[in-house]
Every structure is written in C-alpha cells, then in structure tokens.
Amino acid sequence: MGQRRQLSLALLFLLVLSAAARDYYDILQISRHADAAAIKRAYRKLALKYHPDKVQGSEDEKQAAAKTFAEIGHAYEVLTDEKKRRIYDQYGEDGLKQFGGGGDAHQPDDLFSHIFGQFGFGRGQPEEPQTPKGDTVVIELEVELEDLYKGKRVTLVRDKGIIQPAAGTRKCNCQNRMTTRQIGPGMYQQFATQVCEDCPNVKIVREKEEIEVHIEPGMASYHEINFFEQGEPIVDGEPGDLVIRLIPRPHPTFERRQSGLLTNVTITLLEALTGFERELEHLDGHKVQIGSSAITRPGQVRWFKGEGMPIHDAVDRGDLWVTYQVVFPQTLSQKQQEQVKSVLQEAAWHDEL
Ligand SMILES: *[C@@H]1O[C@H](CO)[C@@H](O)[C@H](O)[C@H]1NC(C)=O
Numbered sequence: 001m002g003q004r005r006q007l008s009l010a011l012l013f014l015l016v017l018s019a020a021a022r023d024y025y026d027i028l029q030i031s032r033h034a035d036a037a038a039i040k041r042a043y044r045k046l047a048l049k050y051h052p053d054k055v056q057g058s059e060d061e062k063q064a065a066a067k068t069f070a071e072i073g074h075a076y077e078v079l080t081d082e083k084k085r086r087i088y089d090q091y092g093e094d095g096l097k098q099f100g101g102g103g104d105a106h107q108p109d110d111l112f113s114h115i116f117g118q119f120g121f122g123r124g125q126p127e128e129p130q131t132p133k134g135d136t137v138v139i140e141l142e143v144e145l146e147d148l149y150k151g152k153r154v155t156l157v158r159d160k161g162i163i164q165p166a167a168g169t170r171k172c173n174c175q176n177r178m179t180t181r182q183i184g185p186g187m188y189q190q191f192a193t194q195v196c197e198d199c200p201n202v203k204i205v206r207e208k209e210e211i212e213v214h215i216e217p218g219m220a221s222y223h224e225i226n227f228f229e230q231g232e233p234i235v236d237g238e239p240g241d242l243v244i245r246l247i248p249r250p251h252p253t254f255e256r257r258q259s260g261l262l263t264n265v266t267i268t269l270l271e272a273l274t275g276f277e278r279e280l281e282h283l284d285g286h287k288v289q290i291g292s293s294a295i296t297r298p299g300q301v302r303w304f305k306g307e308g309m310p311i312h313d314a315v316d317r318g319d320l321w322v323t324y325q326v327v328f329p330q331t332l333s334q335k336q337q338e339q340v341k342s343v344l345q346e347a348a349w350h351d352e353l
Contacts, residue, residue, distance in 0.1 A: 024075035024078055024088060025075075029226045031230055032089070034079075034228075040076075043073075047072060047076075050072065132234055132237035133240055134233050136232075137232055138224075141156070141244050141247065143249065145283060146251075148218065148248065150283065150284050151214070155213075160230075162233065163203075164205050165202055166202055168201040169201055170201045170202070171196035172197050173196065175194070177192065177195050179191060204233060211242070211244075213225060215246065218311050220258070223312075226242075259317070260318045260319055261307070261308045267296060268329075269327065269328050272295065275293040275294065275295075276292065278291045288307055290322050299325070300324050301324075302322050303321055304320040304321075
C-alpha cells in the first residue's frame with residue numbers, strides 16, 4: 001500500500017513537472033524560427049484573447065485564462081530577449097533559471113500596457129487598421145490513441161509558399177485619389193484614379209519545410225494546434241496561420257469518450273462464476289488488474305478510476321470502464337449437467353427470479 005502511494009505521488013510529480021515545462025514556442029503558437037515581429041504579433045493576438053479584462057465566463061475559466069495570460073507574457077519576455085532566447089533554445093527553462101534569467105519576469109500586465117499602450121487597447125479607441133492576412137492552411141493529421149495518451153512529437157514535411165525577390169517592379173501601396181475634370185462649360189466630373197508606387201517585384205515559390213508538431217497528452221480528438229503565421233503568405237500582408245487538426249484513428253481495444261476510456265473484456269462462464277485474475281495492457285503498456293473474486297455477470301461494467309485518458313493541461317485523469325462479455329461452454333455432457341445442477345441448485349439466487 002505504502003509503495004503504491006509513493007508511486008502515485010511520483011507520478012503526480014512527474015505530471016506536474018511536464019505540465020510546467022510547456023514549450024514557449026508552443027505557448028505562443030509560433031515556429032522555432034519566428035522573428036521578433038512575428039513573436040510580437042503572436043503575443044499580441046493571444047494576449048488580447050486571454051487578457052483578464054476580456055475573458056468572460058466562470059471563475060475557473062477566468063483563472064485558467066489568467067494563468068495562460070501569465071504564461072504567454074513569460075514566453076514573450078524570454079523569446080524577445082536575444083540572450084534569453086539563445087539560452088532557452090540551448091538549455092531550456094532550467095538553463096534560464098541557472099543563468100538567472102528565468103525567474104522574475106515583469107508582471108504580464110506591465111508588458112501588456114507596454115506593448116499595447118501606444119494603441120490604446122481597452123480605452124475605447126479604435127484598433128490599428130487591418131492588414132491583409134494570407135489563407136489559413138488546415139492539415140489533417142491522423143493520430144493513434146496511444147499518441148493522444150502518451151503525447152508524441154511528429155515531424156511533418158509540407159509544401160509552403162515563400163515570398164522571394166524577383167526581377168522588375170510591381171505596383172504597390174495603391175490609393176484611390178479623387179480627381180475633378182472639366183468636361184464642358186461649367187460641367188465637372190469627379191472620378192477616382194488609382195495612384196501606386198513602384199516596389200521591388202516579388203514572387204511566391206513553393207518550398208519543402210519541416211514542422212514539428214507536439215501532440216500533448218490528453219489533447220481532444222479533432223483538437224487544432226495552431227501555428228501562428230505559418231500558413232500561406234500574402235504580398236504586402238501578414239501570412240495566414242497553419243492549423244494541424246488531429247484526426248483520431250479507431251483503436252482495436254479502446255474507445256475514447258472525452259477523458260474516459262471504454263473497453264470490452266471476454267471471460268469464460270467459469271471465470272464469471274468463480275472469479276479470475278486478468279491484466280489489461282494499457283495504451284502505454286502499463287498493466288491494470290481487472291480481475292475479480294466475485295461473480296461477474298455478462299455485460300457487467302466495472303469502473304477503474306483514474307485509468308482513463310490524461311486531461312490536457314491538467315494533472316487529473318479520466319476513468320476506465322471495462323465491460324465484461326461472458327462466453328458459455330459449447331456443450332455439457334449428461335454428467336456435467338448433473339454436476340452443475342447440483343451445485344447451482346444450492347447457490348443463493350437473486351430475489352427477482
Ligand atoms: C464492446 O462491445 C460492444 C458490443 O459488441 C460494441 O458495440 C462496442 O463497440 C465494443 N467496445 C469496444 C471498446 O470495443
């Protein structure tokens with residue numbers, strides 16, 4: 001018993017650790033090569049979404065948002081500081097702590113007003129003008145239930161549009177100007193002309209690019225992992241986003257229902273009546289004791305607390321429900337029938353019979 005408790009404590013500790021060590025790039029939904037401007041835009045987008053003044057909902061939801069807000073503030077702070085970013089890339093969060101750069105971040109609220117102050121966010125002033133944004137690219141990634149249980153890193157190669165300089169010039173920064181022209185005595189016509197500048201020409205070329213997708217334990221079926229500005233580029237605008245949608249493959253033994261897992265186990269009538277020992281191999285290979293010393297009825301369901309799916313971004317786990325199917329003997333000889341009869345006649349039956 002004591003050992004089991006220690007084990008579950010260790011497990012808890014591990015889970016807390018891995019929850020704490022969420023990757024800064026993942027938090028900001030950017031690639032590892034994102035430049036300062038992209039980091040800033042990603043931060044801006046997320047901070048607007050999770051700012052405590054903006055989030056509506058229950059206390060729990062507000063608290064979760066406040067935590068996320070602090071995380072994105074911290075990730076932003078590290079990744080926009082060249083020295084800290086280098087240390088983080090090489091040694092991770094522990095490295096930052098050792099080099100004394102990880103700990104005392106600004107309050108995210110300071111950061112927020114520092115970045116948003118000039119735009120007057122939240123003070124009733126208009127937001128910045130919209131820049132055009134490229135298309136969002138959605139990639140469907142088939143995943144095994146094991147991957148959603150344990151987590152996994154997957155490297156995908158994809159075809160990505162990249163803007164490159166090209167020969168010649170192109171019209172850009174075009175604006176409509178109203179011009180007035182005299183078309184007769186006392187008659188004027190107003191019309192719009194487009195006035196453009198000449199910019200260096202660009203072309204969009206396709207290139208292969210590797211992206212690393214972090215499937216985190218407990219991510220939901222059809223969960224979308226967002227990669228900020230990794231979608232299609234657009235000339236004179238910001239690139240669209242890339243979305244990786246996780247499509248679950250059916251599993252031969254387990255069925256997922258949110259954080260719960262269901263499975264069927266077949267036992268014999270003998271086992272059903274006299275008890276049995278059985279191990280169920282779980283998605284990560286660990287064994288769950290699903291035996292019983294009592295009678296198991298066909299279709300009976302047993303509940304195994306905490307043996308379900310991990311819950312994404314939390315320490316808790318869902319539960320497992322095992323449904324027992326019972327197989328009967330093909331035939332019984334006359335003698336066996338007599339024996340069974342004599343045994344079962346003396347058994348205690350339920351009242352409903
Ligand atoms: C368990 O068996 C039932 C009935 O045969 C079936 O509908 C269900 O899909 C099975 N569940 C799993 C997880 O295999």
